[in-house]
Amino acid sequence: MHYNGQGLEHEAEVVNNQQLSPRYCRLTLRCSSVAEAAKPGQFVNLLSGQYLRRPLAVATVDDDLFTVGIEIKGEGTRELSRLAPGETVNILGPLGHGYTLEGAEQLLVVGGGTGIFPLQHVLQKARAAGVPTLACFGFRSRQESFLLDELEEQSDELVVTSDLGDLGISGTVLRGLEALWDSGRIRTGCRILCCGPKPMMRSVAAFAAGRELACEVSLEEHMACGVGLCLTCVCKTRNPETEAGYRYSRSCLEGPVFAATDVIWD
Amino acid sequence: MTDNILACRVGSVELANPLIAASGTFGFGREAAALYDPACWGGICSKGLTLRERLGNATPRVAESACGMLNSVGLQNPGLAYFMQNELPFMAGLGPRVIANAAGHSTEDYLSIVEGLAADPRVEVIELNLSCPNVAEGCMSIGTDPRQIRLLVEQLRPLTTKPLWVKLTPNVTSIATAAMAAEAAGADAISLVNTFLAMRIDIRSRRPILANNTGGLSGPAIKPIALRMVHDVYQAVKIPVVGMGGIASAEDVIEFMLAGATAVQLGTAQLVHPYLPMQILEELPPLLQELGFSRISEVTGQLKTY
Numbered sequence: 396m397h398y399n400g401q402g403l404e405h406e407a408e409v410v411n412n413q414q415l416s417p418r419y420c421r422l423t424l425r426c427s428s429v430a431e432a433a434k435p436g437q438f439v440n441l442l443s444g445q446y447l448r449r450p451l452a453v454a455t456v457d458d459d460l461f462t463v464g465i466e467i468k469g470e471g472t473r474e475l476s477r478l479a480p481g482e483t484v485n486i487l488g489p490l491g492h493g494y495t496l497e498g499a500e501q502l503l504v505v506g507g508g509t510g511i512f513p514l515q516h517v518l519q520k521a522r523a524a525g526v527p528t529l530a531c532f533g534f535r536s537r538q539e540s541f542l543l544d545e546l547e548e549q550s551d552e553l554v555v556t557s558d559l560g561d562l563g564i565s566g567t568v569l570r571g572l573e574a575l576w577d578s579g580r581i582r583t584g585c586r587i588l589c590c591g592p593k594p595m596m597r598s599v600a601a602f603a604a605g606r607e608l609a610c611e612v613s614l615e616e617h618m619a620c621g622v623g624l625c626l627t628c629v630c631k632t633r634n635p636e637t638e639a640g641y642r643y644s645r646s647c648l649e650g651p652v653f654a655a656t657d658v659i660w661d
Numbered sequence: 662m663t664d665n666i667l668a669c670r671v672g673s674v675e676l677a678n679p680l681i682a683a684s685g686t687f688g689f690g691r692e693a694a695a696l697y698d699p700a701c702w703g704g705i706c707s708k709g710l711t712l713r714e715r716l717g718n719a720t721p722r723v724a725e726s727a728c729g730m731l732n733s734v735g736l737q738n739p740g741l742a743y744f745m746q747n748e749l750p751f752m753a754g755l756g757p758r759v760i761a762n763a764a765g766h767s768t769e770d771y772l773s774i775v776e777g778l779a780a781d782p783r784v785e786v787i788e789l790n791l792s793c794p795n796v797a798e799g800c801m802s803i804g805t806d807p808r809q810i811r812l813l814v815e816q817l818r819p820l821t822t823k824p825l826w827v828k829l830t831p832n833v834t835s836i837a838t839a840a841m842a843a844e845a846a847g848a849d850a851i852s853l854v855n856t857f858l859a860m861r862i863d864i865r866s867r868r869p870i871l872a873n874n875t876g877g878l879s880g881p882a883i884k885p886i887a888l889r890m891v892h893d894v895y896q897a898v899k900i901p902v903v904g905m906g907g908i909a910s911a912e913d914v915i916e917f918m919l920a921g922a923t924a925v926q927l928g929t930a931q932l933v934h935p936y937l938p939m940q941i942l943e944e945l946p947p948l949l950q951e952l953g954f955s956r957i958s959e960v961t962g963q964l965k966t967y
Contacts, residue, residue, distance in 0.1 A: 403696060404936055446880060447725050448933060471725075487935070617721040617870075619730055620932035623692035626685075626708075626734045627723035643717050643737060648692065 403490070403622075405429065406483045410460060412476070415541035419509075420465050420476045422484075427459035429488050435516040436493030436590075436613055436652040439463065440621035442485040445471040450618050450647070452513035452590075453489060464512035490621050494611055494652050500584035502526055503575070503608075504550070505568050505599050507533040510590030511542070513613060517588055518549040527551050529575060529585075533568040533595065537561045552580065569598050576606065586610070588652075593660070600655035610655035616646045623648035631659035666956040667945060669703070671901045671924050672849045674786055674824050676703035676758055678945075679914060679957055680938050683905055683928030684709055684762035684788065684828070685734065689748040690755050696935050700756035701942060703924060707744065707752065709764035709790045709800075712773050714740035718795060724861040724870035729880025729907070730929060731859050733795045733873035736764055741777050753783040762828070764790035766799040771817060779821035787823055789814065789848075792830035792855030794877045801855070804830040807842035814846030824849040826903065829894075831883075832858050836890045837897035844898045851894055852903035852926065854887045879929040881907040888920050895921020895962060909937070911944035915952065918960040 411423035429439060433453040440448035441463075449471045451463040467476050478484055494517055496502065502521050504514040511532055521528045530550035534540040536559040547553050554571040555563030564570050568591070575581050589599045590613040603610030618628035629643035632653060636642075641659050644650060667678035682693070684706035693699045717737025724731045739748070744761075752759050761784045765771035771789070778784045791804030791813070803809045814827060827843035829836055831854035840851045856877025861870040869875070887906020895902050904922030908914060909930035917925050931937045945957065954960055 404934075442933075445725060446728055446933065447723075447730060617723045619723045619732070620935070622696060622935055624686055624688060624935070625723070625732065625932050626688075626717065626737050627720075627732055629717070629720060629722065629737070637714065637716065639716060641716070643720075 403487050405486050407486050409478045409480050409482045409484060411480055412478055415464070416539050418467050418539070419541055420467070421454065421462050422465065422475070422478060423460055423462050424484065424486070425460055426486065429453065429486070430456050430459050430461045433461060433489035433516070434493040435496065435520050436513050437489040437491050438621070438651065439486045439488030440490060441475055443471040443474040445474070447471075447619055448487065448621060449475060450490075450621055452509070452516070452613075454512035454515045455519055456516065464509055466509045487621060491647055491651050492649060494588045494613070495586070496520055496524065496526065499526060499586035499609070501529065501582045501586070503529040503531065503581060503585050503587045505531045505572065505587060505589045505591070507568060507591035507595055510592070510613065511546070513590050514588065515546070515549060522549070529580060530554070531556070531568050531571040531575065533557070533571065533591070534562060535559060567598070568595060569602060572599065572602050581608070589613070589655070597660045600658065600660070603655060611652050612655045612658060613651045614646045614653060614658065615651060618647055621647045631661060632657045633659060666949065667942065668956070669924055669958045671903060672824055674758060676924055678703040678942060679918065679924040680941060681760065681903065681924055681926045682706055682931070683926035684790065686928035686932055689744070689752050691751060693935065694755065697939065701939055702757040704758035704760050704786070705752060705755065706760040706762050706788055706926065707748070708738045709736045709762045709793055710738055710741050710744050710774060711736055711764050711766065712741050712770045714738065714743065719872040721870060721872055722876070724876065726859070726861060726878065727882060729878055729882035731861055731871060731876035731878050732856070733871045733876035735795045735873065736793055741774050745777065745781060749781065749783055758785050759783060760786040760788050760826070762788045762790050764793055764796075764800055766796070768813060768816065770799065771813060772820065775817045775820050779823060784823065786826055787821060788826040788828050788852060789817065790828050792828050794830065794832065794856060794858045794875070795873060801830045801832065804839065805833050807838050810839055811842040811846045814843055814848055818847035826850040826852050828855055829853040830855045831886065831890055831906075837893045840894040840898050844900050848900060850901040850903055851898060852905065853894060854883070854890050854906045857883055857886070879907070881909055883907050884913065888916060891917055891922055892920040892964065911941045911948045914941060914945065915948060915960055918957065919962070919964045921962045921964070923958070923961045
C-alpha cells in the first residue's frame with residue numbers, strides 16, 4: 396500500500412489560452428507532475444463551475460507545461476475556455492490507460508475533433524522514440540480546421556480530409572486511409588491509433604481489421620469521477636467469461652484506450 | 662477511554678471516525694487505494710452485491726444537474742461468490758470496518774446473500790440495500806412498502822448475529838414509517854438516504870439523457886431533504902441512524918450528526934474530490950472545538966428545534 400497524499404490533485408496555472416477555431420481552444424497549463432508522468436492517451440479531469448469535472452486528453456508536453464484541447468459543448472467547457480493566463484484550475488491526473496507505442500514499426504494516428512489532441516501527444520512521443528509516423532486527420536471544413544502547421548511538423552507525413560471537400564482529400568478519414576493504403580505507405584507492422592467520434596473509430600477499426608493491422612481506439616463516455624469509483628463511464632468490451640459475451644469496462648480506468656478488437660460497437 | 666475524539670459507535674460497531682464510504686461510490690476500495698491509503702475511513706461499504714454477477718445498465722449512466730448528478734449504474738457488480746473470494750480479503754486488509762451492501766432481486770436472493778455474508782467473520786456489518794432505484798426488482802420496490810420491509814427484515818434477522826443496517830430510499834411519503842418497520846423487524850441501524858428518483862432530458866433529441874430514462878439524484882442538491890429525513894427518522898426510532906445525502910464538508914458532517922446521525926456516509930462528493938475524506942478528517946477536530954464539543958459522539962441529536 397502506497398500513500399500518495401493528494402498525489403493526483405493539482406492546482407495548475409493557466410499559462411496560455413489560444414482560440415483554435417470557432418468551437419475549439421487550447422489551454423497551456425503548468426503542472427510538472429502531469430507533464431512528466433502523462434502517457435499519450437491519458438487525460439486530466441478539470442474542475443469548472445459545474446458540479447462534475449471535465450475530462451480532457453493531454454495533448455502536447457513541454458518541460459513543466461502541457462496542453463489540453465477543448466471543444467466548447469456546454470457550460471462547463473465554456474467556463475474552461477474562458478480561463479485566462481495567471482488563473483489556476485484544479486485538476487486530477489494524469490488518469491486512464493493510454494496508447495501502446497512500444498513494439499510498432501510504424502504508427503498511424505487517425506482522428507478528428509477533440510480526438511486530434513491525444514494523438515498529438517502520440518506523435519510527440521513517437522518522434523522522441525524514433526518511431527516513424529503517419530497521420531490522417533479529418534475536419535468538417537477548412538474553416539473548422541485547426542493546428543494544421545503544427546500537425547504537419549509533428550508527423551512524418553500528414554494527410555488531411557474534409558467533409559466539405561475544401562481542404563485536403565474530400566470525404567472522411569477513411570478516404571485518407573485508403574489513399575495511404577493504395578500508395579503503399581502503410582507498412583506491415585504498422586499500428587493504427589485512433590481517437591474521434593464513435594462512427595469514425597468504428598470504421599477505422601473495420602479498416603484495420605480488414606488489413607490485419609493492429610488498432611487501438613480511445614473511447615469517451617459520460618464520466619463522473621474519472622478514477623474508477625462510480626462505474627458510469629463504461630463501454631461494452633468482449634468477454635467470453637459472461638453469458639452475454641461482454642462486460643462493461645470503465646473508460647476512465649481500463650480505458651480510455653482499448654484494443655479495437657475488444658470493443659463492441661452498439 | 663480513548664483519546665481519539667473522532668471515535669464513535671453505531672450500536673455495537675466501533676468506528677475510528679464517523680466517515681463511511683457510501684456503497685456504490687467506492688467499489689471495494691481498490692481504486693481509492695491507488696490514490697491514497699483508505700485506512701483513513703471509519704468504514705467502507707461495498708458496492709451493492711447481488712447473488713450473481715450483474716453487468717449493469719446501458720449507457721449513458723450519468724447526467725449532471727445543478728449541484729449534483731443522476732446515475733443509473735444498475736448495480737454492476739461481480740456477484741457474491743466472486744466478492745467473497747476476491748474482493749473481501751482485500752477490503753478486510755484495508756483497516757476500516759467492512760460493511761457489505763446486500764442487494765437482492767427477490768426474498769430468496771436476500772436470504773442467500775445474507776447467509777453467505779453471515780458465514781464470513783471478515784464481514785463486520787451487513788447493510789441491506791432496500792433502496793437502489795435503478796433496478797426493476799427488489800431494492801427500492803421493497804423499500805417503498807413498510808410492510809414488505811418488515812417481512813423481509815424479519816426473515817433475514819435470524820440468519821445472522823452481525824449488525825444489520827437497513828438502507829432506506831427517500832422516495833416515500835413517510836421515511837419514519839419505513840424506518841419503524843425496519844426497527845420492529847430487528848434492524849440494528851438505519852442508513853439513509855439513497856438517491857432520489859430523477860430525470861434529465863436532452864431538449865434537442867427529446868430523449869432522456871440516461872439510457873435507463875430515470876436515475877438517482879445525489880450530491881449537495883439533495884442535502885437539505887436528506888437532513889430533514891435523518892431528523893424525522895432519529896425522532897421515530899431508538900436504533901442508531903447513519904446519515905448521508907450530499908455531505909461534502911466537515912460542517913455537513915456536524916449538520917447531519919446534530920440532526921441525529923451517529924455516523925455518516927460520504928459518496929458523491931468524493932467522486933469529484935477523491936481526497937475529500939482526509940480533508941474533512943483534518944477539519945473536524947478544530948470545528949468540534951470551536952462548537953464546544955469535546956468529542957464527536959457528543960454531537961448526535963444535539964439539535965435544538967423551535
